[in-house]
Amino acid sequence: xxxxxxxxxxxxxxxxxxxxxxxxxxxxxxxxxxxxxxxxxxxxxxxxxxxxxxxxxxxxxxxxxxxxxxxxxxxxxxxxxxxxxxxxxxxxxxxxxxxxxxxxxxxxxxxxxxxxxxxxxxxxxxxxxxxxxxxxxxxxxxxxxxxxxxxxxxxxxxxxxxxxxxxxxxxxxxxxxxxxxxxxxxxxxxxxxxxxxxxxxxxxxxxxxxxxxxxxxxxxxxxxxxxxxxxxxxxxxxxxxxxxxxxxxxxxxxxxxxxxxxxxxxxxxxxxxxxxxxxxxxxxxxxxxxxxxxxxxxxxxxxxxxxxxxxxxxxxxxxxxxxxxxxxxxxxxxxxxxxxxxxxxxxxxxxxxxxxxxxxxxxxxxxxxxxxxxxxxxxxxxxxxxxxxxxxxxxxxxxxxxx
Amino acid sequence: xxxxxxxxxxxxxxxxxxxxxxxxxxxxxxxxxxxxxxxxxxxxxxxxxxxxxxxxxxxxxxxxxxxxxxxxxxxxxxxxxxxxxxxxxxxxxxxxxxxxxxxxxxxxxxxxxxxxxxxxxxxxxxxxxxxxxxxxxxxxxxxxxxxxxxxxxxxxxxxxxxxxxxxxxxxxxxx
Numbered sequence: 146x147x148x149x150x151x152x153x154x155x156x157x158x159x160x161x162x163x164x165x166x167x168x169x170x171x172x173x174x175x176x177x178x179x180x181x182x183x184x185x186x187x188x189x190x191x192x193x194x195x196x197x198x199x200x201x202x203x204x205x206x207x208x209x210x211x212x213x214x215x216x217x218x219x220x221x222x223x224x225x226x227x228x229x230x231x232x233x234x235x236x237x238x239x240x241x242x243x244x245x246x247x248x249x250x251x252x253x254x255x256x257x258x259x260x261x262x263x264x265x266x267x268x269x270x271x272x273x274x275x276x277x278x279x280x281x282x283x284x285x286x287x288x289x290x291x292x293x294x295x296x297x298x299x300x301x302x303x304x305x306x307x308x309x310x311x312x313x314x315x316x317x318x319x320x321x322x323x324x325x326x327x328x329x330x331x332x333x334x335x336x337x338x339x340x341x342x343x344x345x346x347x348x349x350x351x352x353x354x355x356x357x358x359x360x361x362x363x364x365x366x367x368x369x370x371x372x373x374x375x376x377x378x379x380x381x382x383x384x385x386x387x388x389x390x391x392x393x394x395x396x397x398x399x400x401x402x403x404x405x406x407x408x409x410x411x412x413x414x415x416x417x418x419x420x421x422x423x424x425x426x427x428x429x430x431x432x433x434x435x436x437x438x439x440x441x442x443x444x445x446x447x448x449x450x451x452x453x454x455x456x457x458x459x460x461x462x463x464x465x466x467x468x469x470x471x472x473x474x475x476x477x478x479x480x481x482x483x484x485x486x487x488x489x490x491x492x493x494x495x496x497x498x499x500x501x502x503x504x505x506x507x508x509x510x511x512x513x514x515x516x517x518x519x520x521x522x523x524x525x526x527x528x529x530x531x532x533x534x535x536x537x538x539x540x541x542x543x544x545x546x547x548x
Numbered sequence: 549x550x551x552x553x554x555x556x557x558x559x560x561x562x563x564x565x566x567x568x569x570x571x572x573x574x575x576x577x578x579x580x581x582x583x584x585x586x587x588x589x590x591x592x593x594x595x596x597x598x599x600x601x602x603x604x605x606x607x608x609x610x611x612x613x614x615x616x617x618x619x620x621x622x623x624x625x626x627x628x629x630x631x632x633x634x635x636x637x638x639x640x641x642x643x644x645x646x647x648x649x650x651x652x653x654x655x656x657x658x659x660x661x662x663x664x665x666x667x668x669x670x671x672x673x674x675x676x677x678x679x680x681x682x683x684x685x686x687x688x689x690x691x692x693x694x695x696x697x698x699x700x701x702x703x704x705x706x707x708x709x710x711x712x713x714x715x716x717x718x719x720x721x722x723x
Contacts (some may be wrong), residue, residue, distance in 0.1 A: 197692035204677070205701055209708050240583060367638075370613050370666035381638070388641050480582045482634065482645070484614075493615055495632070508632075510615040518669040547692060 162190060165529075169198050173533045175272060176543035180520070180532075187528050192521040196514075200547045207507040211472025212238050213312055213448065215507070220306035222511060223545040226265035226488040227307040228257045228297065233485035236391055237494040238312045238448075241481045246443040250314045251393040252430045253441075256327065257300070257309060258392070258485075259423040259430075263334075264293040265488030266374075266416040266423075269540040273413050274345055276537045277354045286341045292330050299323035313449045314442025324436055331427060338420060346417065352410060359523050359535025360408035369519040372512050373490030374415045375539055379407030385486035396433075397426045409531075409538040416540075447474040472502050489513055489540040511548060513541045552584055552642065560642050561586035567608065571601050585645050592648045595631075596658040599646065602635060603663055610635035610644065613664040616671075618678035619647070622704045626651045629680060633660075659685040677702035 168179035177198040183191040203218050210218070219230040232254050239246060246254075267290045271283040294304040299322045301309045310316065345351045361371075363379040376383055382401045386394040402418035404411025442449045450469055451462035468474055478500040484493040490512025499505040516539065523539075524532040552560070561581060568576050568588070575598060578589040590598050602610045612635065619630035627649035636643045648657070659682040660667035671682045672691040679700040682688055689695060699706055 197690075197694075200692040202701060205706075205708055365665070367612060368665040370615075370664065383638055388638075480587075482583075482585060482643075491614070493634075495615065495617065495634070497619075506617075506619060508615070508617040510634075514669065514673075515615070515666055518666065 160185065167529075167532075169195075173276065175537060176541070177547075178536065178541065178543065182529070182532075184529070189524050189527055189529060189532055192524055192532075194517065194520055196517070197547050199543055203509065203548045204507055207504055209503055211502050212474070212476065212504070213469065214472065215504070216310075217306065217308050219509075220308055221544050222509060222548065223265070223487055223489060223492070223513075223542045224305055225268050225542055226261035227305065228261040228309045229485060229487050230492060231307060231309050232258055232392065233483065233487070233492050234494055235310055235312050236485065237481060237483040237496055239443075239445075240483050241477060241479060241496060241498060242445065242448075244313055244443050244445045244448075246314060246392075247440050248393060248433075249435055249438050250441060250443065252434045253315065253319065254310070254392045255394065255397070255430045256427050256434070257297075259427045260293050260296060260327075260330075262423050262488045263420050264290045265540070266420050267293075269489075269537070270345075270413055270416050271341070272537045273355070273409065273534065274351070276534050277351055279345060279348070279351060282341050282344045286337065289330075289334055289337055292326070292334070296323060296326045296330065299326055311442065311449055313445035316441075316450070318439060318441045319436075327427075327431070331424070331431070335424060338424075342417060346414070355410040355413060355534065355538075356408060357406070358409045358527065358531040359538060360406050360411075361519060361523050362407060365519070365522070366407060366516075369516055371490070371516045371519070373487065373540075374412055374419065375407070375490065375516055377401060378404035378411035378415045380405050385484050385491050389484060391483070391485060394426075397429050399426050409534050412538045412540075474502075476500055476502075484510070487512055489542065489545075490516065509548060511545045513539070513545050514548070517541050517546055554581075556642075557581055557584055557586055560644070564588065564602075564608065564644065567605065568598065568601070572597055582645070585643060587645045587647060589647045589649065592650045592654075592657070595646075595648045596660070599633060599635070599660060599663060602644070602646070608637065609639075610637050610642075612636040612638050613660070613666055613670075614643065616660075616667065616674070618674040618680050618702065619649075620678060620702065620704050621649075624649070628652045629655060629678060631657055631674060631680060655679060656681045656683055658683050661685065676700070679703070 163184040165182040165184050167182055168174050169177050179195040181193045182189050207215050216231050216234055219234045220227040222230050267286050271286045274282040297307050298304050300319050301307050363381050366376050366379045380403050382403050384401045399422040402415050404415050446465045451465055455462035456466045476498050480497040482493055482495045484491050493510030495508040496504050497506040523535050565576055572594055575591045575594045576588055580587050602608050614634040614636045616633045619632055622628055628651055630647055630649040633646040671685055674680045675688055676690040676693050677700055
């Protein structure tokens with residue numbers, strides 16, 4: 146008998162654990178996330194996340210930038226739905242200066258924010274599919290994210306880091322082409338979404354893989370300050386759009402989908418349902434928007450750049466132009482917190498203004514920074530493959546996590 | 549349900565001041581209303597008791613920790629550093645902000661992890677950027693910055709740009 150086939154060596158007295166370094170760059174984690182896992186076979190015993198690999202010091206940078214130059218920073222938080230971050234920042238400053246925004250502009254903001262939410266949920270849900278081994282849904286639905294990016298492109302010229310809108314409203318009226326693209330999207334997307342849903346929602350393999358995987362209960366979720374779809378998947382109907390309506394969300398009729406067990410499947414289902422609700426909100430908004438309107442911002446000349454021909458011919462416009470470009474706009478003293486329902490939770494901006502040209506202090510409440518700390522608790526006792534699934538279903542975006 | 553009116557915010561402010569004063573006399577140092585938020589500055593020595601009371605009181609029950617962050621006001625002597633806590637009562641949809649200030653020589657606060665598990669990383673962030681330490685924190689180390697840096701970047705005395713540069717003159721831009 147061969148020596149190496151001799152199998153009568155005794156099992157070790159003490160349990161031997163394997164240390165597994167998952168990340169920082171790992172093809173399955175969709176971003177820069179490092180977790181040092183302690184494994185017992187394929188079961189995770191303990192996990193230690195390390196974050197900060199793409200930290201860019203946004204809060205410090207913001208302390209040196211005039212208010213209108215902070216919008217590009219917010220793009221880079223949750224870069225899957227930048228317009229929501231942009232609008233959230235604009236609304237924070239508008240709250241500070243008590244600006245009145247016309248209804249039409251508020252509805253346009255709602256349209257762009259809900260499109261962004263759909264884009265974000267498309268990414269998250271199709272990636273859950275990919276991580277369970279179902280690549281097909283991803284390849285079909287992902288082109289609809291592309292269509293949303295084309296809408297952004299028509300409105301602001303950029304696709305990912307949009308810098309859409311300005312404090313007080315928008316930089317210009319949306320062009321005809323943008324409305325056209327939105328109409329096309331609204332006509333075509335529902336049946337594509339239905340197709341995606343048919344592929345996964347009642348798919349036996351997908352359900353077996355996701356139900357009871359990576360779950361957290363409502364009590365622990367609140368302990369960890371969960372917000373957004375992850376909290377709603379546990380059964381708590383907290384949605385900033387309903388609790389503290391901003392940008393005229395109170396005018397729209399929509400429901401807050403909730404789950405029951407807070408597992409991967411519930412998170413998937415909540416996002417799926419939210420996309421239908423977003424479509425309904427956009428439809429309601431489009432009905433009430435005057436596309437021929439020439440008003441695209443509120444009456445805040447200190448923040449909205451005047452049209453170029455006015456700058457050349459009108460002294461006031463020239464003064465405002467220079468004040469905005471040089472960042473010398475007067476700002477009231479005060480501190481303000483404004484929250485919006487980001488695609489993955491409550492995105493908050495805590496702004497302290499001392500009346501200077503830049504914020505004295507700006508703190509971002511980044512939803513995934515707060516809920517990602519529960520990750521070790523969620524994956525403990527589960528399999529490694531469930532941990533991958535739990536991470537993608539939590540919609541952790543590295544840009545927002547690391548600020 | 550909608551965002552609270554100015555009147556409701558004022559009522560909430562008065563209620564909390566009276567309840568806090570009845571429970572822990574002399575703890576409220578200063579109060580104000582900032583937009584839709586009642587803001588309370590409380591005694592640093594009692595910060596844990598204040599937050600515990602706000603969380604567990606059956607009427608107030610601020611059970612949700614929205615966020616917290618460090619603050620730095622180098623010009624306020626003996627109150628250079630601060631910590632801001634923002635609490636939320638989800639069923640009633642009321643929000644408050646609690647602040648506490650302390651000098652650079654006493655940078656230790658109690659940890660809020662027993663009240664909210666989510667305080668863990670937020671406190672590590674405050675430690676990382678301001679150097680505020682938290683007593684009994686199980687894992688108080690830097691979170692976003694490298695572990696071997698020796699400075700606290702969000703302090704006002706930490707320059708954003710390399711201070712040795714002499715090729716830029718920002719003085720005419722009011723900086």
